[in-house]
Amino acid sequence: MAFFLETLLNGLMAGMLYSLVALGFVLIFKASGVFNFAQGAMVLFAALAMARFAEWVPQWIGIDSKWLANTVAFVLAGAVMFVVAWLVERLVLRHLVNQEAATLLMATLGITYFLEGLGQTIFGSDIYKIDIGMPKEPIFAFQSVFEGGILINQEDLIAAAIAAALVAGLSVFFQKTSTGRALRAVADDHQAAQSIGIPLNRIWVIVWCVAGVVALVAGMIWGSKLGVQFSLATVALRALPVIILGGLTSVPGAIIGGLIIGVGEKLSEVYLGPFVGGGIEIWFAYMLALVFLLFRPQGLFGEKIIDRV
Numbered sequence: 001m002a003f004f005l006e007t008l009l010n011g012l013m014a015g016m017l018y019s020l021v022a023l024g025f026v027l028i029f030k031a032s033g034v035f036n037f038a039q040g041a042m043v044l045f046a047a048l049a050m051a052r053f054a055e056w057v058p059q060w061i062g063i064d065s066k067w068l069a070n071t072v073a074f075v076l077a078g079a080v081m082f083v084v085a086w087l088v089e090r091l092v093l094r095h096l097v098n099q100e101a102a103t104l105l106m107a108t109l110g111i112t113y114f115l116e117g118l119g120q121t122i123f124g125s126d127i128y129k130i131d132i133g134m135p136k137e138p139i140f141a142f143q144s145v146f147e148g149g150i151l152i153n154q155e156d157l158i159a160a161a162i163a164a165a166l167v168a169g170l171s172v173f174f175q176k177t178s179t180g181r182a183l184r185a186v187a188d189d190h191q192a193a194q195s196i197g198i199p200l201n202r203i204w205v206i207v208w209c210v211a212g213v214v215a216l217v218a219g220m221i222w223g224s225k226l227g228v229q230f231s232l233a234t235v236a237l238r239a240l241p242v243i244i245l246g247g248l249t250s251v252p253g254a255i256i257g258g259l260i261i262g263v264g265e266k267l268s269e270v271y272l273g274p275f276v277g278g279g280i281e282i283w284f285a286y287m288l289a290l291v292f293l294l295f296r297p298q299g300l301f302g303e304k305i306i307d308r309v
Contacts, residue, residue: 002142006150007266013153013160015262020163020218021239022246022254023170024211029248031186031207032093033101037108040236041115042212044228045084047219048119049077051128051228070132074220081212084115089205116233125230130223134158159221166217167255170210174251183207241289247299256300261285 021043028036036042053073063069092107135158140149174180185193186203194200219228222235239258246257269281292299 002147002150005142006152007270008263009150009152010156011263011266012259013156013262014266015259016160016163016167016255017218017221017258018239018242018261019167019255019258020214020221021235022242022258023167023251024214024218025236025239025243026246026248026251026254027170027207027211027214030251031183032204034093034104034108035101035248036211037105037236038111038115039211039215039239040233041112041119042081042084042215043219043222043235044230044233045115045119045219046077046081046212046216047130047223047228047232048123048128049080050074050216050220051130051223052123053077054130055128066131067133074216077216078213081216082209085208085212086205088208089201093204094201112233116230120230128223128228130220130228132220132224134224155225159225162217162221166214170214171251173210179206238285241285243299244289245292245299247301250299250301253299253301261288264288 021039024039024042025036028034028039050073053076054070057069057072057076058064061072088111092111093104096104096107135154138151138153141152143149174184182193182198183203183206185196185198186200193203218235219232222232226232242257242261243254244257245260246253246255265281265284268284269278273280
């Protein structure tokens, strides 16, 4: 029982990180109808900015406090992501209003390669480290309940808590603020929202900025765990099964889908892996996504698209 709970907790913590990346896809698609293939590149670009600013800030202002340097680096990296979001809307999306979905998709692919090249030009192409002070040592919990306790990775636990706090904050933002309500109105119907005076261009800038902050937090966490390297851009591929499972238009779906994928990967690797030779964790999420595409393509919480002719 203890081993099962340990595997379950590890899956839930991994799932929260998947949800964080998937959330960026969902936010942009809901507000603009654009499937943003550049989300992975945004995670990489934000992580590079965070890592390099954390190195440069102590040299620029002569501080020795790592916590203060990381805080300033996070603020600067956030400002950079805001600028990126504004430029994307101003230079790309504004000129592609009412274009075909394929055109918008190709535009986000172009943004992907541009951000990857720009990040390498500005911040370099080495492998960088993000040290935000998260403890690396595992701990044993519930020793009074289970013999030997349950092994929990502190870094994964803190990362999952940060991801959960961000998701909760975004939920409050969407439900309780006027800007959040405007974003939901745009998501429901672009033309109706525009007819009552909601400026689409401003809303798109805001939602890309929010997606940039999400990418920054995801990049900071994944960069702390894996190091900041250009393979980090492929983390978006791990989020694709999440949004297929949860639904491309559902924020709660991104969260629940991530948890299901994370738990499913861990449990399948532990309990089914020995029967198929291992490695099931790599392809389990994609097989589950394929099943959903066959039988429920809109996902668990996605909206059915009905075209009337």
